[in-house]
Amino acid sequence: MSTNSTSPLIRSDAFLRPDGRKGIRNIVVVAYLVECGHHVAREIAWRFREQEVHLIGFSGCYPNAYAYRMMKTLCTHPNVGGSLFISLGCESFDRRNLVKEVRESGRPAEVLVIQQEGGTQKTIAAGVEKVKALRALADQCPRAPMHIHELIVGTVCGGSDATSGIAANPGIGHAFDLMVSDGAACIFEETGELIGCEAVLEARAATPELAKILHESVDKAAKYYGIMGHGSFAPGNAEGGLTTIEEKSLGAYAKSGTGPIHGYLKPADVPPTGGLYLLDVVPDGEVRFGFPNINDTQEIGELIACGSHAILFASGRGSVVGSAISPVIKVTGNPETYARMEGDMDVNAGRLLEGTATLPDIGREIRDLTMAVAAGKRSKSEELLHQEFVMVYKSFEPIGPGCLPVVR
């Protein structure tokens, strides 16, 4: 991130990590490295579920470079203060290098191998002690002032209905415009939900090279979903009044705001400086491992791997999910959903449809709440202890030249 310290102060007591990045949360992660370690990891993490100890993991036994990079990036996220890995012992995940690389970031990391510890009970008992120690170490993390140019915010939409594109997404887009102009890095994604928006995206690219990259990323998504035989469109979307993928796209696109697009990321690429970024979650190469986004939680995990400190989640139908590692702030554009699910929804952008608020009002409210959450206020999904997490098999080529803005 740039060294501009004149952008607005978010908080004076952010968690200063040894690599210089700053977190808004201080999470200890318990991560299983194969499904066979899931139960043991869950039993350990459950005992600390109200002490900022979150469970993540990867189910597969076969090796996958994407999953390794995701895991490493998540465990060295600025919101993370320590990690415990639970391995069965015979899976392919390279636990030795993982622990080594996480420790090299200056964060404590431990691994327990169930087969070596002597089974379920012994590993849970050992894991509980490890987490206590990791929690204590994380609690000693030094604090430092954090400014908005050091903040990364991601956005996703899920359970979309026709109000998402009219109220919630444009509201988030407006908040993005405000935060980017203050120096933050903001990330939108779902190229599969930008099908039909290629031309407008291209026109907003900061450079001609980036324009071509953005267009190609949407073409890649259209081809990929075409082969899969489904668009990123669930039956609930149609029940909510959306008819086609391009209609849903139009609404999803509004989350990106109106400013120039400065860069293009793939999962686990961290923005080098402030600005607006498109995250491409559609795998490269031939269709191999299935859908690019099996659910919203997977996309949230990828946004967090890109360094997102917080996630703005637009949901017309009413999703309840939160996430491990970074807080999720939920915005609904549907006043009926807000009335029905107020306990889960942070922002009622549906006031726009009722005529009691303007789009700039909603945008400022979302921006202000994001700043408050960054300063320590808990979002509703955090209060409810939502800590969803999903990681699947994927494959990506590294991003090429022209994808990232030049940092001066």
Place this chain on the structure above:
Amino acid sequence: MPSDDPRLLRLHSGDNILIVARSLPAGAVLSVGGAQVRHAEPLPLGFKIAARDIKAGEKIVKYTTSVGSATRDIALGEVVHLHNMKSDYIPTWTREQGSGHEH
């Protein structure tokens, strides 16, 4: 942007559809383009209503952007949805197809 009926939202003057801004019960009478159109079925929030007569094959335009094509002639005031429009990119999947019950 004003529309003929306060319960309908006109997103842009160039659009050929209006958006239902609040859920309406069966039997609602909407005024669209000077005509009074009665809807026997309930109209949920967010549904699209034809702002004018739309010919088969014409683009459905929302927020100035095409969101698909009409699959048959659509009359002023009619609901615009899966039964009379389609994607120009990827066909829309319904639960009924998944269970083998075509509708």
